[in-house]
Every structure is written in structure tokens, then in C-alpha cells.
Amino acid sequence: VFLRCSLFLSARDSIHTFMLEPQEKQSLQPLLIFLSFCSQYVLQYFSALCTKLSSTQCKAVHFCLNTGDEVVIVKTPAFAESVTEGDVRWEKAVGDSVTEDEVVCEIETDKTSVQVPAPAAGVIEELLVPDGGKVEGGTPLFKLRKGAAAKAAPSPSAKAPAETATAPPPPPAHPAVAPTAMPPVPPVPTQAAQVKMNRMRLRIAQRLKEAQNTCAMLTTFNEVDMSNIQEMRKTHKDAFLKEHNIKLGFMSAFVKAAAHALTDQPAVNAVIDDTTKEIVYRDYVDISVAVATPKGLVVPVIRNVEAMNFADIEKAINALGEKARKNELAVEDMDGGTFTISNGGVFGSLFGTPIINPPQSAILGMHGIFDRPVAINGNVEIRPMMYVALTYDHRLVDGREAVTFLRKIKAVVEDPRVLLLDM
Numbered sequence: 359v360f361l362r363c364s365l366f367l368s369a370r371d372s373i374h375t376f377m378l379e380p381q382e383k384q385s386l387q388p389l390l391i392f393l394s395f396c397s398q399y400v401l402q403y404f405s406a407l408c409t410k411l412s413s414t415q416c417k418a419v420h421f422c423l424n425t426g427d428e429v430v431i432v433k434t435p436a437f438a439e440s441v442t443e444g445d446v447r448w449e450k451a452v453g454d455s456v457t458e459d460e461v462v463c464e465i466e467t468d469k470t471s472v473q474v475p476a477p478a479a480g481v482i483e484e485l486l487v488p489d490g491g492k493v494e495g496g497t498p499l500f501k502l503r504k505g506a507a508a509k510a511a512p513s514p515s516a517k518a519p520a521e522t523a524t525a526p527p528p529p530p531a532h533p534a535v536a537p538t539a540m541p542p543v544p545p546v547p548t549q550a551a552q553v554k555m556n557r558m559r560l561r562i563a564q565r566l567k568e569a570q571n572t573c574a575m576l577t578t579f580n581e582v583d584m585s586n587i588q589e590m591r592k593t594h595k596d597a598f599l600k601e602h603n604i605k606l607g608f609m610s611a612f613v614k615a616a617a618h619a620l621t622d623q624p625a626v627n628a629v630i631d632d633t634t635k636e637i638v639y640r641d642y643v644d645i646s647v648a649v650a651t652p653k654g655l656v657v658p659v660i661r662n663v664e665a666m667n668f669a670d671i672e673k674a675i676n677a678l679g680e681k682a683r684k685n686e687l688a689v690e691d692m693d694g695g696t697f698t699i700s701n702g703g704v705f706g707s708l709f710g711t712p713i714i715n716p717p718q719s720a721i722l723g724m725h726g727i728f729d730r731p732v733a734i735n736g737n738v739e740i741r742p743m744m745y746v747a748l749t750y751d752h753r754l755v756d757g758r759e760a761v762t763f764l765r766k767i768k769a770v771v772e773d774p775r776v777l778l779l780d781m
Contacts, residue, residue: 428504429483434465435474436495438689441467445557446499448489454482462500465493468561469689471653480504490554558654569716572632574752577711580764582771584727584742587611590774602669609647610671612699615770616722617643617663618777620697623763625755626720627696637754646695646715647675649682657715658687659695703727703744712749719754722767723747 437444444465450456456476465472484501487493555563569575591606598606620627620643628639643664646657658678660671681687698715703726712723723746730743748764770776 430477430502430504431486431498432462432474432477432500432502434493434495434497434499435472437467437472438693441469441689443467443492443494444472446487446489446491446493448485450482452482452485456480456482456502464685466557466653467689468557469692470558470656470687471685473685474499476502478502478504556653558656562654565716566713569714572716573714573719575714575749576752576757576760577747577749578757578760578764579745579747580768582744582746582768583732584608584744584771586773587771588742598669602672604669604672604676606668607672607675609675609699609701610668611771611774612701612722612724612767613645613647613660613663613671613675614666614668614777615767616645616697616699617666618770619763619766621664622766623759625759626750626763628754629696629717629719630751630754640696642696644694644696646692646698646718647678648698648700648715649679651682651685653685656682656687656692657695657698658682658691659693661694698722699724709745709747711747714749714751720748720750720760720763723749 434444444467447464447466448462449464450462456462457479458477459475461473462476462482463474465474480502482500483503486498486500493499587608591608595606598604624639627643628637630636631638642662644659644661645663646659648655648657658681660666660674660678663671666674678687678691681691695715696718698712698718698721700712700721701724702710702712703724707725708728709725710723712721714721725745725747727742727744729740731738732741732743733739734741746764746767748760750760
């Protein structure tokens with residue numbers, strides 16, 4: 359009896375899986391009603407029977423009845439505390455087959471993108487949110503029929519003979535006509551594509567404008583002779599790679615120099631609390647490193663840099679960069695930060711004025727390394743030089759602190775032995 363009843367469930371679910379034409383669905387409507395009635399009767403009978411059977415027997419009967427494909431509703435994952443909603447961008451459509459853990463959609467939030475994978479292999483049965491729609495944590499996203507297979511599309515080779523057979527005969531050839539003057543070709547009108555800004559870009563624009571409206575930003579400049587740091591890297595890069603399994607770059611020198619300068623000038627590491635009108639001094643150094651991604655600029659944070667060495671910093675930068683390239687940065691990776699470093703030199707920038715990343719009070723801008731003539735002990739020499747810029751909030755940081763801070767970074771990068779002498 360159970361085996362016969364399970365066939366009703368299987369037949370009903372199978373008919374729903376097929377992609378039928380409207381007239382086909384209408385012709386099958388009586389059968390669907392009959393199968394639904396049978397399945398409801400079976401479930402009611404099963405519920406009554408379970409009260410008389412043991413738990414083991416009940417599970418066995420449920421297994422017999424559950425022969426059809428199971429439909430599950432996938433919901434929006436929980437967001438971090440600072441994120442309340444996001445926009446859905448669908449990677450799959452209704453009827454598409456997916457494997458387990460294959461990405462079905464991405465949810466773009468103010469700070470990052472959250473990927474939503476399929477919990478099991480199956481077919482997308484229904485999308486419950488339109489593309490670009492707003493969702494919150496726990497919002498139903500789509501229905502997935504487990505274990506089903508997508509309807510196979512007809513092969514192009516099967517269509518080819520029919521199209522060939524119905525093709526009209528070619529028109530008869532016309533006698534040659536003497537060429538005439540070609541009419542003037544009208545100019546092609548230019549077109550401008552309009553693309554909606556994603557949430558991350560909107561949030562970046564909002565924060566940058568807030569920084570301009572709130573902070574009294576001022577920028578001071580200096581230049582760094584990269585000769586010593588380049589020579590140190592050239593001498594020790596192979597041994598450094600062998601010992602720490604990570605390449606030695608220039609970024610770790612600037613991050614460590616910034617941590618040293620922030621400890622020496624605590625005002626640059628502080629922040630103004632606009633609510634209480636107080637200055638908050640931090641006894642730790644968390645440095646945000648700006649990373650460019652296709653969706654916008656993100657600033658993952660390297661925490662407690664004051665306690666790190668060059669190898670620790672390089673490993674942290676490499677790990678955060680890998681997560682950014684794979685779009686796996688979480689909100690927790692970007693929260694906090696007491697100071698920011700932006701390296702426009704990787705794109706060949708010569709000079710620039712960075713914008714403060716609120717609520718921080720300063721940002722260091724690195725630029726490209728170029729050979730330039732400089733005066734060394736009364737002689738003109740060609741040295742690899744880099745311009746550096748410090749933009750700071752003049753409401754909190756005075757010019758003396760800002761210039762001293764930037765000169766401290768210059769001194770450490772030009773001669774890293776300063777760190778050993780604690781100067």
C-alpha cells in the first residue's frame with residue numbers, strides 16, 4: 359500500500375518539474391488535482407499511523423513516502439551587525455542545474471559582497487526576489503528542487519536539417535547593372551550607457567563626501583630615497599622567502615614605519631568623537647590598507663601592527679589581498695582601523711592627495727618609484743625616489759605633528775636600522 363501511495367507523490371512532483379507549455383499544463387490539470395488529492399490523503403493517513411508506530415517504523419514509512427524530489431527554500435544568510443540589507447545579483451536562472459556549493463547569487467552590501475551557494479545539487483525552481491531587489495537577513499531567496507535535472511535543450515544539429523529543408527530557393531540572378539555613385543553615409547549617432555551604481559560604490563561616494571564635509575583636510579608632502587630599502591630587499595629577498603615562505607616587498611617597510619610614527623605621534627592615531635566632543639587616543643595601531651577591486655575600493659585592516667615584524671606584515675597583507683581577489687572579505691575584515699595607507703604607486707602614480715577614511719584622522723599616500731636627480735653631499739646623483747603625502751584632519755592634528763610624523767616615516771624607510779635603535 360505504501361509503495362503504491364508513494365507513486366502518487368513521485369508522479370505529482372515529476373510533472374511539476376517538467377517545463378510544459380500552457381496548453382499541456384491545462385490538459386494535465388485533472389491528473390494533477392487527482393495526484394494532489396491522493397498525496398494529501400496519504401500524508402493524513404501517515405500522520406494518523408505514526409501515532410501507533412514506533413519511531414523506527416515511522417522513519418521507515420516516511421522514507422517510502424519521500425521518494426519524490428525535495429524542494430527547499432534557501433534564505434539570505436545573516437549579516438554582520440553593521441550591515442542591515444543588501445541587493446541581490448542573480449548568477450543563475452529558473453531551470454538551471456546547480457551542484458552543491460555552486461554560487462547561485464551574490465548579495466551586495468555597503469561594505470562587501472556575500473555569496474549564496476546552493477545547499478545541494480538540483481534545479482532552481484523559483485526565484486523569490488527580483489534581480490537588484492533588497493533583502494535582509496533571513497529573507498527567502500529561491501526554491502531549489504534537490505536531485506532534479508534540468509530539461510535538456512534540443513541540440514543544434516537536430517534543428518539544422520529542418521531549417522535547411524524550409525529555406526527558400528535563392529532568387530534568380532539579375533543582369534549586371536552599371537555602378538552608380540554611393541549615397542552619403544549618415545553619421546552614426548553616439549550613445550551613452552547608463553549603469554546603476556552598486557551599493558558599495560554608493561557607500562564609497564557617501565563616505566568620501568562626508569569626509570570632505572566634516573574634516574578640515576590638509577596635505578603635507580615629502581620624498582623618500584628608496585636606495586637603501588631596495589638594496590636591503592635585493593640582498594635578503596631569497597633568504598627571506600626561504601625562511602618565511604613569503605616575498606619581501608616595500609609595503610611592509612611603510613606599514614612598520616607608519617606604526618612606529620603613530621606611536622611617536624599619538625595625535626595622528628587619535629580620533630574626534632563628534633557625539634561627545636572628545637578626543638579618543640588609541641594605544642594600539644590597526645592600519646587599513648586600501649585595495650582596489652572591480653566593484654570598488656576596500657580597506658581591510660591589519661591589526662596590532664605595533665607588535666608585528668616585517669614577515670608578519672607581509673603575511674597579513676598577502677592573506678587580505680588573496681581574500682579581496684576572491685571576493686571573500688567579510689565585514690569584520692574591514693571594521694575598525696586607526697590609520698590608512700593607500701599605494702597609488704602600483705598604478706604608476708607620481709603625485710596625489712589622498713582623502714581621509716572617516717572616522718580616522720589621517721591617511722598616507724604612497725606613489726611610484728622613479729629615478730630622479732637629487733643633491734647628495736653637494737653632488738647631483740640619480741636616485742630612486744618616491745613622493746609621499748599625508749592628508750590629516752587639521753581639527754585634531756597640527757602642522758608640527760603632521761610634518762614630524764611624515765619625516766619619521768621617511769627616516770625609517772630610508773634607514774630601517776632606526777627601528778633597532780628605537781629612534
